[in-house]
Amino acid sequence: GENVEQHPSTLSVQEGDSAVIKCTYSDSASNYFPWYKQELGKRPQLIIDIRSNVGEKKDQRIAVTLNKTAKHFSLHITETQPEDSAVYFCAASNSGYSTLTFGKGTMLLVSP
C-alpha cells in the first residue's frame, strides 16, 4: 500500500519567515495530494490540494508543489503569522480519491 513520509516533525520560525514542509510518497499511482491543518484541540481542515496533472498551486500565502518523477510534494507558507501555528498533515490518494494515506504530521510554531 501507499506510504507517506513527512519532514520535519517540528518546525520553528519567526513571524514573517517562510516555512517549507516536505512529503514523499511510494505509490506512483497516487494522483491527489491534499494538505490539512489542525489547530490545537481542533479538527483537521483542508487548506490546499493538488492533482498529479499540475506542478504547482498557490492560494494567497500558501503554495504546494509536486514532483511526480521524484514522488515528492511540498507545502510552502510565506510571511508566516502566529495563527499559522498548528500541525500540518500531508496525504496521498489514488483509486478515485477513495482513501487518504496521511503523513505523520509537522508541528509548526511561529514565534512573534
Added chain:
Amino acid sequence: DADVTQTPRNRITKTGKRIMLECSQTKGHDRMYWYRQDPGLGLRLIYYSFDVKDINKGEISDGYSVSRQAQAKFSLSLESAIPNQTALYFCATRQGGYNEQFFGPGTRLTVL
C-alpha cells in the same frame, strides 16, 4: 450549517469493556471514514464505508468493528477495549466525486 458530529466527545473506560463511538452528519455525503490519531503517528484509517451496504477495512482495523446504520450514521465499536486503544478518534465524510474530506470534532478515548 451542515456538519459532522461525534458522541461522546470524551470517554474514559476500563480494559475489557465494550464501547461505541458514534458519528452523524448532516452534509448529505455518502462516504464516511473512521480514523485514529496518536501523537507522532498522524491519522490512520480504521474503516470506511461508501454507502449503507458497503464496509471496508482500513490500515488498522484489528480490534475494531463498524456499523453504517443509515447514510448519515457510522458507528465505531471496540468489543473489548485495551489500553493501547487510547487515542483521539475522528470521523470524516466525503461526497463521491469530490475530493475534500470533512472531519468531525473528535472523540478522546482513554482505556484504563
